[in-house]
Structures are given as structure tokens and as C-alpha cells.
Amino acid sequence: MKVFFFHGLESGPHGSKYQTISKTYGVTSPDFQGLDLEARVAKAEAETAGLEDIIVVGSSFGGLVAALLYDRHPERFRTYILLAPAIYDERSSGISRAPKDGVVIHGTHDDVVPIEPVQAFAAKHHLRFIEVDDEHRLAASHDVIMEALAQANAG
DSSP, rough: EEEEEETTTOOOSSSSSHHHHHTSSSOOOOOOOOOOOHHHHHHHHHHHOOOEEEEEEETTTTHHHHHHHHHHHHEEEEEEEESSSSSSSGGGGGGGOTTTOOOEETTTTSSSSHHHHHHHHHTTTEEEEEEESSSTOOTTHHHHHHHHHHHHHHH
């Protein structure tokens, strides 16, 4: 099992969520800064080529990258955990597959990514949806993220 962290659009690979995860797990966090969506997905494909049993934690735009990567290469994954994923427009409309035990964590006070389309995506794909009393960055929900990661690792 290998853990990857895919950061958001305006953050970097070694922010607070990465720091929290890396205290418990060996984690690879590719630097997607300055790349558009297709370039991020291509880099994620290259980083995970030949791997199996990976868990990807994808935050915001990184959540969209993780969902697209799974849709293209489900054989690489154990599962994913999407954190306030940017799944709310046409860029995510073609996603047809998701892991059966995937998790989505989203804050009720998120003013960046609307919660309703993310709830609809989770329901469509039978993903576990965890609603937290938090904002987009999920700074107060690292314990929830780590619990979901521990469950994914145990599974």
C-alpha cells in the first residue's frame, strides 16, 4: 500500500494536510503547481504508473485529479479519499467509475467548492460522504481525514 497526496489548485505539495498525513504514513506528494488539469492528470499517471494498491488523498482540485485518475486507471487503486473535491462542473461530468469504498469529506461552510454537486457525485458513485463543520481547507478536520485513511489502510 502506498499513499499519495494530491494538493489543490492554489496550494503546494507539502501543506498542512500533507504534514499531518506524513506523520503516520510514508506519503508521496507530487508538485502540481502551475499545471493545468490535463497536465496534472498526466503527471499523476506518470507518478503512479506500474503501481497497485495505492490510496490517494486528493484535496480540492487534487480531488478532481484523483477522481479522473481512478476513472482512467482503477487497477492502480485500493481507494481514494477526496477532500472538498472540485467536482462541480463539466470537467468531472465524464467520470464513470469510483472505488466502492471511496470516501468524500466536505465542509458545510465551504465557500470555494459548493457542497451539493459533491454530494450528488458521492451518491451517484455510492461513495461514503462525511459532512464536517468546517471550511474549504478542512483545517479543523485532520482527525476525520486520518480516521478515513486508517480505515482505508486497514481495508
